Amino acid sequence: MAERVDIRIHGMSCASCVGRVERALGKQPGVTDAQVNLAAEKATVAFEEHANPSQAVHAVIEAGYQPVIKTAEIPIIGMTCGSCVSRIERTIEKLPGIVQSSVNLTTQKVFVRFLPDAVTLQRIHHAIRDAGYEPQDLGENTQAEHEDREGIQLRNKVLLAAAFTIPVVFIAMGKMIPALEAIFTSIMPHRGWMSIEWLLTTPVQFYAGARFYRAGFAELRHANPGMNSLVMIGSSAAYFYSVAALLAPGFFPAGTAESYFEAAAVIVTLILLGRYFEHVAKGRTSEAIKKLLQLQAKTARVICDGDTQEVPIEAVVPGDRILARPGECVPVDGIVEEGHSYVDESMISGEPVPVLKQKDNEVVGGTINKNGALTFRATRVGADTVLSQIVKMVESAQAEKPPIQKLADKIAGIFVPIVLAIAVITFSVWLGFGPTPALAFAFVTTVSVLLIACPCAMGLATPTAIMVGTGKGAEMGVLFRKGAALETLAKVDTIVLDKTGTLTLGRPELTDFVVLEGQENDLLRWVAAVEAQSEHPIAEAIIRGAKERGLGLPSISHFQAEPGFGIEADVDGHKLNVGADRYMSRLGIELGKAEERAAALAREAKSPLYAAVDGKLAAIIAVADPLKVGSTEAIASLKAQGLEVAMLTGDNRATAEAIARQVGIQQVLAEVLPDQKANEIKRLQAEGHNTAFVGDGINDAPALAQADVGIAIGTGTDIAIEAGDVVLMRGDLRGIVNATSLSKRTRKTILSNFVWAYGYNVALIPVAAGALYPITGFLLNPILAAAAMSLSSIFVLANSLRLRRFQPLSPVRQESKPGLLETQVHA
Structure with missing residues (x-):
């Protein structure tokens, strides 16, 4: 049977990264499908049979990216020999998402490497117990589990890069201002300041910007250049051009041996800053999932042999009796056995009014018990609960690519090679036909083209909108x-x-009870008592209607049914006949004006019946499946x-x-x-x-x-x-x-994202190449190109996040269950 495994991946930055990872995964034996979501930083891989995540993980690494793998050491009690070791390893390796498992009999521990988005440590813990052994420690640091390592690393790199880049920019700009230039040259010569710029820029280029080199070389090695390649080539061109101008100025034409260290440093710093902002914004797109997960209880009060014990939620199994005290979160799904209380089910139904729960009612994990104690039997736990199914459903929707995204990925796959070709043409044209110094002009325009064209915004245009849209939909039910x-x-x-x-509603309800003669409540309880002997759905509706009014059903005698006509019985000393119009005609009972009323009810899609007491017509009964x-x-x-x-x-x-x-x-x-x-x-x-x-x-x-x-x-x-x-x-x-309404708004957001992302590139690549220079003398600085590229991605993310403000057009309530009290009762 096919299996699907989720792999969280760090280091992806654009649509070409997505395509590279998908192709690498798709080449692995047994893989039938691989879809990568840039915004979620996650790959969903489908295998023909049992999943083999280790090959998929290796493929991601080979492609130049970092799969998120967790490790744990779990002490185990009960192992005695080598067969115990192999049994535990086989059991663990059957779970999806296990990269490696190794059991050490001497230390009585198992070492596990696993994909946290495919399998949890609690699931591994449970599998070991199913194998007949007792795990002693989950080995998981809860705080570390939720720690945002990627965000912290990016923030630290941005701060370090900024600390070195600011003085570089100050020096570079100072040398261009006549008033400051005299002060600078009085302290040391021009080439001395270039040397300081070199020293300050080097850690920015090769430490803070190391990620661009790692990913960029991987992209080039696989002959599939992407955003990282463009950043690496652009910033390296500025850096190494400047180093050569510093160390060997004689090799350059007159007036071209200038330094662009500030451009290299600012490019790396700005793009890192943009990545950090993207990371923060992408985290906000998945807030709906986080909110749903926060609804889950961490512990449950399990009743065992009359004692109540508080246990981790992972330890609850179907069949456990659980106590939910007033004000507590219901930990898992179950059926109430004792007690009654009002439960806030707004997270499921959206209905703000608490719902009464008593014996045999169902409760849902994540809802809030309000004012009474409930004892219930657990029916669904872990991944089987309604809340877990909702979370899984939303995550699956966010991971899947809509058609427009697949088209965007194809475009992005050919976009970067086209940009590289444009950069080569730009360099050649400026070098061959540009004004003096032609080399400097060729260099500046080429670097600007490489930076302005980074397809980051294209890769984020669809998945961020889909993530916010599906999350908003989950909030609305x-x-x-x-x-x-x-x-x-x-x-x-x-x-x-x-x-x-x-x-x-999908079931018959008593909608009308028109009394022609006698007392309403007596008639209804007599009719319901007679119908209680029938198995017809209409009979069930009448009985339910009487019970909802709180009427008790008397005993009957001499019950007789005539199929297709009606039924007769003695109730409380009266002979009662209930049936269709033809039954009344057979009995010789005149319908009179009641027949007109019944016809009107029939035109309203209601099924009319008649009730006669002691040979006299007493009531018209109407049953329907109400709207x-x-x-x-x-x-x-x-x-x-x-x-x-x-x-x-x-x-x-x-x-x-x-x-x-x-x-x-x-x-x-x-x-x-x-x-x-x-x-x-x-x-x-x-x-x-x-x-x-x-x-x-x-x-x-x-x-x-x-x-x-x-x-x-x-x-x-x-x-x-x-x-x-x-x-x-x-x-x-x-x-x-x-x-x-939400789907139309989301699609509109996606289209506006694409208009911006592609329009931005189409409009600014010619500007970066210097198309305006012959007319206006304007030439785009590489620093401005890097800033514009980062702002483009941030704009797309901010535009997608506007979907969080979407308001439902129609108020939605949990469906009511109308009975007799909500129908028209005619006395």
């Missing part, structure tokens, strides 16, 4: 299982909705966005059209069998429509898969995670409005 869906949904022009369970709260508002909002809305259902046309009229849908596809729903979607696609199908995610799976975007309706913890491209966590259709 809209989960994008695929990053591509966020882009594709923006192009959809037709929304097709299933009826049952999507527009409606969900917000359905009508959602349809109106989708139409306001310019979308066509259709309904697809297996129900008869009369019922379907009655529901469609209520919500404002004109196009109705009725009496469609489940296996024909996908064909209807195909037909719409053949007519040129980009379609999104909205269904419950189980019976509608073929249609969800066939549509351009499948939107699965999830309710509470029953999320159909594998059903669609998008999952609405709540049963409220207004989530579709928010999903389409």
Whole structure:
């Protein structure tokens, strides 16, 4: 069975880096797919069978990048011989993400190297226990786990580079100002100041800028130059040109033996500063994941033999009895066995009002217990909890590339070689035709071209917007299982909705109880008592309606059912008959004006029944599958966005059209069998429509898969995670409005990012090459080119982060469960 492994990678800076890593991974045996997300700094690798991460890790290193690998030493109790060693090693190596495992029988420890994004130390800990041994120490420094080493290293390099670069710039600029030049030359000659610049620039170039050389040489070695190559070549050209001008000025034409040490130092410092800002901003794009992870409890109170013990959350297993005290976070998913309390489920439902939980109700890990103690049985723990599934879903969407990003990667793959060719042409033209000193002009313009064209902003344009967009969607209860869906949904022009369970609640409810003669409560409890002997869904709705009103059901006698007509029984000394109009006609009971009222109810897609007491008509009963709260508002909002809305259902046309009229849908596809729903979607696609199908995610799976975007309706913890491209966590259709609005905003952000990134390069490369010089005398300084390149990346990141301010267009509430108290009761 195929496995997917996530590898976090440091050192990538642009789209060409992404392409290099993907190609390196794709060449490895057994790898079927490799996708790299620049913003997340993560590669997702799919293997044919059992994953072999060690080869993938080696491929990343060979490509010139640094995979994030963690190490741990875990003491183990219970090992006695060599077979114990091999058993533990085999068990650990079966886990995805294990690079190396080595067990030492003498020291009673296992040494593990693993990929933290593919497997956790807690999972390794659990595997050792499953093998029959007892790990004693997780060997993990929690603070170090969360320490931002990359950010700290970048910050320190920036500070060091700035400390050396500022005096270099002061010296270089001072020599150009006539008033200061006399002071400088009175202290030491010009070449002496050049020597000081050399000493100050060298640590900036080769220590602070070492990352550019490591990655740049790797890019060139693989014949795939990228951003690091451009920075390395540009800054090195300035540095070594200056060194040669200092040590051998006689080799240069007159007037060209000048130093550009300040350009080399400033280039490295500015680009490092830009990388640091990018790192900080990229960290902010994943804040939604961090917020979700913060909801997880660290410990749980497990009840064992009457005693309560506080244990790490990783130690909880399904079946454990857990105590949740007032004010505590519910640690895992489970079923309440004792107690009652209100629980804040806003992280799942978005509903701010706490929900009452009592015996047999389900609780979800990460929700907050408010005012009472709950004892519940754990049902889902670890990666199986609803919260973990949400986190995994969002991470998967952020890691996947939408079509526009794949196109961008291809463009970036050929962009850098084109830039290098332009740089060579620029140098040749200025050297051959430029004014005196031609070599100096050729050098300045070539370095400027190399720096201005770095494709960093291109590589960040899509993934940062996708990360922020999917994170924002998760906050609103809209989960994008695929990053591509966020882009594709923006192009959809037709929304097709299933009826049952999507527009409606999906189960019959008692909607009308029209009393014609007698006491309402007595009639309802008698009817419910009779219907309790039936297994018909309509009977269940009537019984549920009576119970929600708090009515007890009396005992009955002489029960008799006539299939297709109705039922008869004796209740509390009365003979009760409940059934359709034909049953009443058979009994000789006149319907009169009640028949008109029943016909009106039927036109509203309700199923009318009659109840007679002692041979007299007493009540009209109506049962229907009612619309969900917000359905009508959602349809109106989708139409306001310019979308066509259709309904697809297996129900008869009369019922379907009655529901469609209520919500404002004109196009109705009725009496469609489940296996024909996908064909209807195909037909719409053949007519040129980009379609999104909205269904419950189980019976509608073929249609969800066939549509351009499948939107699965999830309710509470029953999320159909594998059903669609998008999952609405709540049963409220207004989530579709928010999903389409967010997707359009995200796509607009991506396009504006590309307009900036590509427009910036197209506009400024000719300027850097000196196209304006013959007309205006303006020549772009390499320092300004480096600053502009960094600002371009920061602009793209800032533009993507604006998506965090997106506000839902429609308020979404957890779906209500209307019963008799919420229906029209006519006395």
